[in-house]
Amino acid sequence: MTCRAAAAPGGPLSGRKGILVATATDKEIVQCLVGNGVQFITSLPCKQLAGVIDLVEREPGMRHVPCTREDEGLGMCVGAHLGGRKSAILMQNTALGVIVNAIATLVQYYHVPVPMIVSHRGEVGEPVACQVEMALHTRPLLDMLKIPSYSFTDPGQIELLDGILGHCFMSRKPVAVLAQASFWSRAQ
């Protein structure tokens, strides 16, 4: 038996599931990914992404494979793309520090579309000082890498996600959705 992307839900860590913490906004994000044909998803946790990660782990028809580093995750996304599956990554903005080479020499060089759903820590209201440091570099890094990025500050902006995902797959480029603290705190 092989382990195709569209395998039954329940990933390698599914035995350790806690209480489902997803909000309606989290559900909308996952439904939008599903609606755009994403079948392979990788993640490294962020507190703000916990609900989305919970949901993708349970989503039938979507293979969720947690990664140990985000560049490794992008490698798997590229592999899934080569195998004919649309992929996506869930990560924190601090990950931009470890994915620059994978973005430039793999994802962009081979024209692989990978939506990056990014929880953007370090903005106003952030309780952890160190998070502010990478927040300062997040948009400059995305701009330098020519990655189209979209900032979500309010859950109402979720209606833009469908178009953003479509744009990503049409253009065969990575795109980043930066979901700010206000987006998550106002999510129902």
Place this chain on the structure above:
Amino acid sequence: MNRFEVLKTIVPVVRDRLVVCNIGSPSQELRFLCDQDSNFYMLGTMGLCSSIGLGLAMSCDESVIAIDGDGSILTNLGGLATIANNPCSNFVLLIIDNGSYGSTGDQPTYAGAQTSLAKVAQACGCKHVVECSGKHLAATLEDVLERGTGGVIVCKCDPGQVPAPVVDLDPVVIAHRFSARVSRGRLDHAGTSSANAA
């Protein structure tokens, strides 16, 4: 035996199979020995060969062989934990362990000293880990493919490479011809399955 000599012995085994090949000399040597649509040559991004191979194996039914190196694996040891925790019966990770960073002038790696990548893979939880010499690789690889369990093969060999030409294919061409080959394989597989069912 060095890596080139080792690769030469497995050409009949990897022919027509999906192969993801590590950046630098390994891809150059493989292309020189056996260029085919089903080879995905990495042109950059040291360390992600095993991860690309795993993502691919999870997304198709065919066997996938990732030809990686010891230096590359050392940059992405976490990937072995991901492989172990997401077992894929159609994925073979072949680590050609020559104890050196071959493409940059054969500087020694830790895998050639105190670190056993086979033991690291086992400690990560990988099943079906085999260590073999270059002389026995072709038979070992054939055996793992035949058993259909997937697994990790660590092939110990000598440093050194041949001056094969740089891979000058456009990356988009490499990806396109590879993906087209995966699709053809999927159609063939579907055809075979329905023929068997009939």
